[in-house]
Amino acid sequence: MSALLDLAAAGPVPRDLAHGLLASPRGALEAAARARRARARGDVTTYSPKVFLPLTNLCRNACGYCSFRRNPDEPGAWTMSPDEVRTFLEAGRATGCTEALFCLGDTPESFSTSYRELLRSFGHGSTVDYLVASGSLALDLGLLPHTNAGVLSRADLVRLRAVNASQGLMLESTADHLGLPGGAHYGAPDKAPAVRLAVHESAGVERIPFTSGLLVGIGEQEAERVDTLLAIADLHATYGHIQEVIVQRFTSRPGVRMAAWPEPDQEAVCRAVALARLILPDEVSVQAPPNLSARPGEHDGVAENRALLAAGIDDFGGISPLTPDFINPRHAWPHVDALGALCAEGGSTLRPRLPVHARFLDEPGWVADRVRAVAASCAGAPALEVG
Ligand code: SF4
8 A cells, every 4th residue: 555545544634645546546545445434433334214305396406417306387396295294204203214304406485486385385484494394393203304405594504403413415516617508517506616615614603413425427527526525524624514425426317418428437436435535534424325326227236335335435324214215216225134234244234323423412512402302212213124
């Protein structure tokens, strides 16, 4: 191993040396990442048993890879009613979930009159009002909300903090050129790196446990992945609020602007995982969604998930026994037993976790007392059968 990789295996790579990692071959990067992972996370791999609530798929952006978003008058446009929210939450609780994931498009009320009227009929003036009420209901039912509602103001992040265990926003990439005509983020003003970095910063100032992530293979260079990871590491160094970073690969799907865009190969994805593990501090978990490893109709993704573990992930994120991945509906979640066997092969034990890391529950000032009380009642949640 090179001197730089030796350094990286022992602790986060110094900022000015991080791009030097790019000269290392995949095998050496992964070996160093495995050493860091063992040091950082021991022999445990985690996942969060969750119920997924796509509160609305209306969104004011138009990302080139998105098959989730709809216009208000388009077939498949969907906003959950309060009754549907309750039904999903009750079913999640009944099947042993501990996380209620609220994931939705960006500020639909900013462009849709019919959506504004629908919200009013539910008794709410904004999407955040509806999220606060839904999060509160989740807590009443014994679930811990994690909300990813896109770009939010600092005031809205604070309102959501009262009823959420954690919040999240994928940074995706700090590469500005992705927003140019033809780029993955063209037509998506909320994907501008400066806008998303500002949300991360607000969450840090307000001491909100936060999940970030990068999207691999949307037109960025590998050096730009390093830039993105360094930006997240810098934010965490200032505020200490990043609990996990998702390394998510681009998946092509029919009907989107990037339908013909090539998916990143396994080497690119695994190198991104290893870079994340080596650049981020030990207390930041490195996560990859296991359902995106499969290629529908071609393979089940087992070999790819084995490779992700070998590249240094320590977390599979949320897995639902109940609801599909509404953002990536072609990709079913794998059975937890199968993931557990893969982890065992690689020398780790798969365990369920809460959607907020223990350090934020232990230290005052990070989560609301009401959230902490629900977390205490969830802490013994058993591993789940998922499939
Ligand atoms: S990826 Fe998110 S922000 Fe982009 S169009 Fe889809 S829902 Fe909107």
